Amino acid sequence: MFCPNCGAANPDDGNFCAGCGKPLKVSAAPPAASVGTPVTAGVPLPSGFVEPPTTSGKAVGSLICGFLFFCFPAAIVAIVLGHLSLSEIRKSAGRLKGQGIAVAGLVLGYLGVVMIPFILIIAAIAIPNFLRARMAANEASAVGSLRTIRTAAASYNVTYSNGYPPSLEALGGEGEANCDHAALLRGPLAFGQRNGYIFTYQVKEPLAAPAADKGCATAGGAGFTITAEPLTRRTTGERSFFIDETGVIRFERNGPATADSPPLR
Numbered sequence: 001m002f003c004p005n006c007g008a009a010n011p012d013d014g015n016f017c018a019g020c021g022k023p024l025k026v027s028a029a030p031p032a033a034s035v036g037t038p039v040t041a042g043v044p045l046p047s048g049f050v051e052p053p054t055t056s057g058k059a060v061g062s063l064i065c066g067f068l069f070f071c072f073p074a075a076i077v078a079i080v081l082g083h084l085s086l087s088e089i090r091k092s093a094g095r096l097k098g099q100g101i102a103v104a105g106l107v108l109g110y111l112g113v114v115m116i117p118f119i120l121i122i123a124a125i126a127i128p129n130f131l132r133a134r135m136a137a138n139e140a141s142a143v144g145s146l147r148t149i150r151t152a153a154a155s156y157n158v159t160y161s162n163g164y165p166p167s168l169e170a171l172g173g174e175g176e177a178n179c180d181h182a183a184l185l186r187g188p189l190a191f192g193q194r195n196g197y198i199f200t201y202q203v204k205e206p207l208a209a210p211a212a213d214k215g216c217a218t219a220g221g222a223g224f225t226i227t228a229e230p231l232t233r234r235t236t237g238e239r240s241f242f243i244d245e246t247g248v249i250r251f252e253r254n255g256p257a258t259a260d261s262p263p264l265r
Helices: 057-067 073-092 097-160 189-190
Strands: 197-206 221-230 240-244 250-252
Touching: 057 073, 057 097, 073 097, 097 189, 097 197, 097 221, 097 240
Parallel strands: none
Antiparallel strands: 197 221, 221 240, 240 250
16 A cells, blocks of 8 residues: 555555654555556645656757848847756756757847848948849940840831831731741830830831731831830939931930930940
8 A cells, every 4th residue: 555645665565654653554555556647636646756857948049040030020039938948947956958959049039130231231232242243234224225136127128128126016926927926025125014024115207098908907116216214213223325218226314315325325
């Protein structure tokens, strides 16, 4: 039997507890708890039983945030949780563990804080360079698009004898080519926009009548102008461009380009 006072095991015919000396009451031994079954409240634990320590949740959280040290808020959270968990572990008298996990989270957190100035410096250098490179690429694409449109317009003039096309839409289209949809331009360029630039096409000196024998519904012109404007100046591009039937590309930095703008070299 078990002593109701201290829980020590005693012979069934004993009158006094061998552990504490208190009188024993006749009672059946409590059934042994099966594996995985929690001890029922009120049933005394065997003498010398010690509850195994558990890992501090704050320590685990500190380590997880520490792995995200490249993100400033996560590094701060890792430091705070790391210090809190170390304090709780010291005061737990062995009930909590995870000191090594907390220290690792602290190290990673402080590493993230130390790296923040370097990350900011790199960002301050890299972002402007990236924007300038993107603007240069968009401007080069706009110049190439102007040459593509000019070549398509010249081909339209030769093919349909209707002058230069009345619009960009006349150079676009899918399927079988005709005078109103020549299928000489593909994609967004046929709709006047590409890589951060808007293209505006205007016909000069419209012809008196369309070339009906070529199936043309709208008359073309003796010439044309195309302007390319950045969607957002100094973000998608810095310069504006201009071209006409002569093929000379001109540019301006602070406003729309015209036939009087300096030529691109």
